[in-house]
Amino acid sequence: MGFLEIKDLHVSVAGKEIIKGIDLTLERGKTAVIFGPNGSGKSTLLGTIAGLPGYEITQGTILFKGQDLGTLSIDEISRLGIGISYQYPPAIKGVKLQTLLQNINNNPEGIASWSKALNLTDFLQRDINVGFSGGERKRSEILQLLLQNPDLMLFDEPESGVDIENISVIANVVKTMLEKEKPISQRTRSSIIITHTGFILDYVKADIAYVIMDGHVRGCGSPGEIFEEIKLHGYEKCASCFAEQFQGIKTGDER
Amino acid sequence: MNIPSVDSEQLLNIGYDACAASCGNFMVLDHTILDIESRYQGLKVMPLAKAFDVYPHIREKLFFGIVDKDKNEYTRMSYNSEPVGYYIRVEEGVKIEEPLQAAFLFGEQGSTQLIHNIIELCDGAEINIVNGCTTATHHSQGTHVGITETYLGKNSSLGFTMLHNWGNTVEVFPVGAILVGENARYISNYVAMTAVKKIVSYPVAHVKQGGSARFFSIIFAKKGSYFDSGAKALLEGAGANGEIIGRVVSDGGTVISRQMLSGNEPGTVGHMECSGLLLNENGVIHSIPELRGAHPDINLSHEAAVGKISTEELSYLMTRGLTEEQARSLIIRGFLDIKIEGLPAKVQALVDEVIERSIAGSI
Ligand SMILES: Nc1ncnc2c1ncn2[C@@H]1O[C@H](COP(=O)(O)OP(=O)(O)OP(=O)(O)O)[C@@H](O)[C@H]1O
Ligand SMILES: [Mg+2]
Numbered sequence: 001m002g003f004l005e006i007k008d009l010h011v012s013v014a015g016k017e018i019i020k021g022i023d024l025t026l027e028r029g030k031t032a033v034i035f036g037p038n039g040s041g042k043s044t045l046l047g048t049i050a051g052l053p054g055y056e057i058t059q060g061t062i063l064f065k066g067q068d069l070g071t072l073s074i075d076e077i078s079r080l081g082i083g084i085s086y087q088y089p090p091a092i093k094g095v096k097l098q099t100l101l102q103n104i105n106n107n108p109e110g111i112a113s114w115s116k117a118l119n120l121t122d123f124l125q126r127d128i129n130v131g132f133s134g135g136e137r138k139r140s141e142i143l144q145l146l147l148q149n150p151d152l153m154l155f156d157e158p159e160s161g162v163d164i165e166n167i168s169v170i171a172n173v174v175k176t177m178l179e180k181e182k183p184i185s186q187r188t189r190s191s192i193i194i195t196h197t198g199f200i201l202d203y204v205k206a207d208i209a210y211v212i213m214d215g216h217v218r219g220c221g222s223p224g225e226i227f228e229e230i231k232l233h234g235y236e237k238c239a240s241c242f243a244e245q246f247q248g249i250k251t252g253d254e255r
Numbered sequence: 256m257n258i259p260s261v262d263s264e265q266l267l268n269i270g271y272d273a274c275a276a277s278c279g280n281f282m283v284l285d286h287t288i289l290d291i292e293s294r295y296q297g298l299k300v301m302p303l304a305k306a307f308d309v310y311p312h313i314r315e316k317l318f319f320g321i322v323d324k325d326k327n328e329y330t331r332m333s334y335n336s337e338p339v340g341y342y343i344r345v346e347e348g349v350k351i352e353e354p355l356q357a358a359f360l361f362g363e364q365g366s367t368q369l370i371h372n373i374i375e376l377c378d379g380a381e382i383n384i385v386n387g388c389t390t391a392t393h394h395s396q397g398t399h400v401g402i403t404e405t406y407l408g409k410n411s412s413l414g415f416t417m418l419h420n421w422g423n424t425v426e427v428f429p430v431g432a433i434l435v436g437e438n439a440r441y442i443s444n445y446v447a448m449t450a451v452k453k454i455v456s457y458p459v460a461h462v463k464q465g466g467s468a469r470f471f472s473i474i475f476a477k478k479g480s481y482f483d484s485g486a487k488a489l490l491e492g493a494g495a496n497g498e499i500i501g502r503v504v505s506d507g508g509t510v511i512s513r514q515m516l517s518g519n520e521p522g523t524v525g526h527m528e529c530s531g532l533l534l535n536e537n538g539v540i541h542s543i544p545e546l547r548g549a550h551p552d553i554n555l556s557h558e559a560a561v562g563k564i565s566t567e568e569l570s571y572l573m574t575r576g577l578t579e580e581q582a583r584s585l586i587i588r589g590f591l592d593i594k595i596e597g598l599p600a601k602v603q604a605l606v607d608e609v610i611e612r613s614i615a616g617s618i
Pocket of ligand 1: 014036038041043054087
C-alpha cells in the first residue's frame with residue numbers, strides 16, 4: 001500500500017474540467033515539488049486532496065494511507081494526517097490567531113516558541129489574516145501547520161510574496177517539519193510543494209518534481225534538472241522534452 | 256447572593272455578582288426592591304418613588320420628560336401606577352471607575368412587571384451602569400416593561416450595558432430615551448443571547464452640540480424568538496455624532512433590526528452597520544436602516560449585510576482538523592465579537608463571559 005496514490009484523477013470546478021487525468025504517487029518521507037504555469041490546476045490538485053468544497057472528483061481516486069479521500073469530510077482528511085498551507089488563505093474576523101492555534105493543538109509552549117521562530121508573536125492576538133500582509137499570511141499558514149503536525153503537508157506557494165529574510169525563516173522551519181536533518185530512511189513526513197520561483201528548494205530538497213500543464217502531468221523527474229529546463233526554455237518549449245523524460249520514467253516504472 | 260426564589264444560575268447569566276467590586280447595586284424582583292446601595296460619594300442610588308420626595312425636579316421635569324406617557328398602553332399603565340425602579344444620580348464632576356450593577360428579575364407567573372428608571376448625570380460626571388434582566392427561574396412567564404429615561408449633562412459620560420436573559424415565555428417592552436447634553440458621551444451596549452418570546456425595543460437618543468451617542472447590539476435569536484429592536488440617534492446639535500452597530504445571528508428566530516440616524520445640524524456625522532448571520536433556513540433577519548439628512552453639511556452612512564457563514568472560512572478551519580461544529584462556533588463567536596471603544600475592560604470581560612456562556616450552551 002502506498003502512502004499517497006492518485007490515480008487517473010479528474011476534477012471539475014463549477015462544471016468545468018480542470019484536472020484531466022492525473023497520476024501521482026508519493027512515498028512516506030518523500031517530498032515532491034510541482035511546477036506549472038498559472039492556471040494549470042496545481043492549487044486545484046492540492047485543494048482536492050484536502051477535500052475543499054467546490055472541487056468535484058468526476059473520475060479516478062485519491063488514496064491516502066489506503067483510504068479513499070473522496071469519501072471523507074474535510075476534517076476527517078485533516079485528522080487522517082493531511083495539512084495544507086494555502087496560496088490565498090481567507091481572513092476571519094473576530095477569531096484570534098491564538099484561539100485557532102489552541103483549537104488546532106492546545107500546546108502553549110509550542111504556540112509560544114513557534115510563533116516566535118516565525119516572527120509572529122505580535123500576531124497571536126490579531127484576527128486571523130485580517131490586515132496581514134502577504135508574507136505574514138504565509139508565515140501564519142506555516143505556524144498553523146506546525147501545530148497541526150500532519151504526515152502529509154501540502155504547501156501551495158509557501159514563499160511567494162515573502163521577502164528574502166523571511167523566505168529563509170519559512171524554509172528552515174519547513175525543513176525541520178519535514179525532518180530533512182534525519183537520514184532518509186527515518187523521515188516520516190511527506191510533502192507536496194508548489195513553487196514558481198524555486199527559492200524554497202534552495203533549503204528544502206525535493207525528491208521528485210512533477211510538471212502540471214493544463215490539468216495533465218507533462219513531466220516528472222529530478223527537481224533540479226526540470227527546474228533548470230523550465231528556466232532556460234519555458235514551459236511550452238519544454239513540454240516535449242519533459243514528455244520524453246516522462247515516458248522513460250513511466251516505462252521504467254512498469255518494468 | 257442567595258435569594259430563595261431566584262436561581263443563582265440566572266444571576267450568573269446576567270453577570271450579576273453582588274460581591275464583585277462595584278460602586279453600587281440595585282436589584283428588583285417583580286415590584287420589590289431587594290437590594291439598593293451606593294458605595295461611592297457623589298453617587299446616589301435610590302428608589303425612584305423615594306427620589307420624587309428628595310428631588311422635586313424629577314417629577315416636574317424628568318419623569319416622562321423624554322418618553323411620551325401616551326406612547327403605548329404600557330407607558331400609560333406605567334404612568335398611572337406607583338413607579339418602581341431606580342434613580343441614579345452622579346454629581347457634578349464625579350468620575351466613577353467601578354461599574355454600578357443593577358438586576359431586574361421577573362418571577363411572578365403571568366404578571367406584568369412595570370419598571371421605570373431615571374438616570375441623571377450632572378455636568379462632567381462619568382459612570383458605567385450594567386443592567387441585567389432575567390427571569391428569576393427558568394419557568395417564569397409574563398410581560399416586562401422597562402422605561403429608562405437618561406439625562407446626560409454637559410461633558411458627562413455614560414456607559415450603559417444591558418444584558419438580557421429572558422425565557423421563551425416572556426414578552427419584553429423596553430422603552431428608552433436619552434438626552435445627550437453638549438459634548439457628552441453615551442455608549443449603549445446591548446446583549447441578548449438567550450431565547451425570548453418577544454422583545455420590542457427602539458431607544459431614541461437626542462444628541463446635542465458636540466455630543467455622541469453610540470449603540471452596539473449583539474442579538475442571538477433562537478428558534479421561536481422574536482426581536483423587533485434597534486436604535487435611533489437624532490443628531491440635533493452642531494457636530495453631534497451617532498453610531499449604531501448591530502450583529503445579529505438567527506438560529507431560527509426572527510429579528511427586525513431598525514436603525515435610524517437623523518442629522519439636522521452642520522457637522523453632524525453618523526454611521527450605522529447591521530450584519531446578520533443566518534444559521535439555518537428557519538430564521539429571518541430583516542434590516543431596516545434609515546438615514547435622514549436635513550442639512551447639506553452632514554455625513555451619514557450605513558452598511559448592511561445578511562448571509563450565511565462563509566463556506567471558505569468554514570472549510571479553512573476544518574482543514575486544520577476542527578470539526579464543523581467547532582469551526583462554526585468559532586466563526587459565530589468571532590462574528591459577535593465587536594470591540595466597543597470606551598467600555599471598561601471589566602465590563603467587556605463580563606459581556607464576553609455572558610456571550611461565551613450562552614454560545615457554549617447553544618451551538
Ligand atoms: N471557482 C472557480 N470557478 C471557475 N474557474 C475556476 C474556479 N477555481 C479555479 N478555476 C480555474 O481553474 C484553473 C486552475 O486554477 P488553479 O488555481 O488550480 O491554478 P494554479 O495552477 O494553482 O495557478 P497559479 O499558479 O496561478 O496559482 C484556472 O483556470 C482557474 O481560473
Ligand atoms: Mg495556485
